[in-house]
Amino acid sequence: MPVTVHRKGETVAVCLKGDIDHHTVPALREAIDDAVSATPGAKTLVLDFSDVTFMDSSGVGLVMGRCRLCRPRGIALRVVNLSPRDARIMAMSGVRSIAELGERSQT
């Protein structure tokens, strides 16, 4: 699954594309973690879900795992542009207490 990475100042933004499930998570995890490692001094990681076409609870595991990675490095995690369904699944995990979640604007 392709991702695109944007860097601006101390923020690294990773835009995820396609379906997020147990099958696609390993490649995504690696791409996100590589983007973070390649940005020394990063203060914020943004995961952009604008182009995510499907997600199940594997996506929650992915986000919780990135929380665990970012925390000790002092990197804040923001998850943006979740679809209403994906936001509902994320909310079930209590991940809201450790990462900032933002929903897609209605179009």
Place this chain on the structure above:
Amino acid sequence: MHKLNEMKLSFDSRSVNEGFARVAVAAFAAQLDMTVDELGDIKTIVSEAVTNCIVHAYRDTIGTITVTCAVFAEGVVRVTVRDRGCGIADVKKAREPLYTGLGGDRSGLGFSVMESFSDRLTVRSRVGVGTTVTMEKIVRGKAR
């Protein structure tokens, strides 16, 4: 209930089939009038149940997953996902939110998501024999 149509799929417990299974079930279920959201709910529950067969039931092996889908005139979709894998010793505990038998990046939310997106969820399991998850969803459709 009046059954209109039913299908059955069997496939290997390979992770690439997670996407295949949810799309195939959605394509079949879509013969009932339903909204994009309702179809999305069905994809999500199928994905959760099939992933559990791959990740848990057949953890160190490749086995067969059998999925059936039936549609009813009353606007009900019934999906069953069956494996012949390791089984679940304590179903009640497995269904608890955030419970996971595996560490790593599993969230333990699969059953909670299946419950939340369906109208009825039953789990029948025997250790060493396998597990069958049955989910029913009432669809209201675009017209109703």
